[in-house]
């Protein structure tokens with residue numbers, strides 16, 4: 410039984426088809442990786458899974474935890490236990506990170522906490538990520554680096570403990586410090602929440618410490634190959650060109 414079941418999913422933006430009959434199944438507790446060249450539609454898939462209204466689903470379905478969520482608004486998907494990290498434009502001058510994190514759990518069933526308990530919780534999470542606790546008092550001001558935004562995302566992930574986290578890694582390089590926070594965040598999420606991961610990445614370095622169950626390769630909006638973790642080494646060596654003709658034949 411899949412936790413996430415995407416079947417025949419096609420989607421368009423402004424009448425331009427982007428995803429073409431995508432099938433993708435993720436079982437509870439597994440680690441999946443979605444790879445593919447730039448512009449393949451990986452980020453789009455993440456946004457559509459989360460219900461981004463910028464995209465039009467033109468066919469297929471998304472079932473999560475036994476519920477058809479294809480038409481569900483984003484907040485309901487989030488409450489159902491789906492999480493998407495994207496380099497959130499968390500730039501709110503005057504608001505400390507701790508208040509932002511407080512707001513992300515506001516109104517969630519089962520997540521009611523007294524302030525003191527909340528403070529203790531986020532300090533513990535910062536500690537787990539080897540982050541300086543003073544970071545929590547930092548203003549969500551303009552100018553967080555890509556790496557700093559990643560840290561915020563990992564704090565959110567561990568605080569929310571979603572059933573499934575889709576982590577969309579940007580292609581822009583993360584520094585060693587940010588890479589370490591991401592690795593620690595993923596490991597902690599796996600260990601403490603029995604978390605399920607769908608990682609969208611080019612950066613195979615962040616996968617080194619993870620046991621990857623399944624790899625999906627997307628080219629031009631189609632899933633053109635699937636396999637076990639050996640596919641990652643294959644792609645590292647031979648790139649995505651090897652799948653190009655498959656994508657074209659499938660059109």
Ligand code: ADP
Nearest residue numbers: 422427445446447448449450451452453454463
């Ligand atoms: P990837 O994450 O694999 O690099 P994307 O999902 O970002 O690919 O993009 C896939 C294709 O869809 C690209 O051609 C991109 O330009 C297009 N696209 C994605 N989002 C939008 C949007 N909001 N408006 C117009 N085109 C978009």
Ligand code: MG
Nearest residue numbers: 438439440622
């Ligand atoms: Mg496993």
Ligand code: MG
Nearest residue numbers: 448451452453
């Ligand atoms: Mg992308």
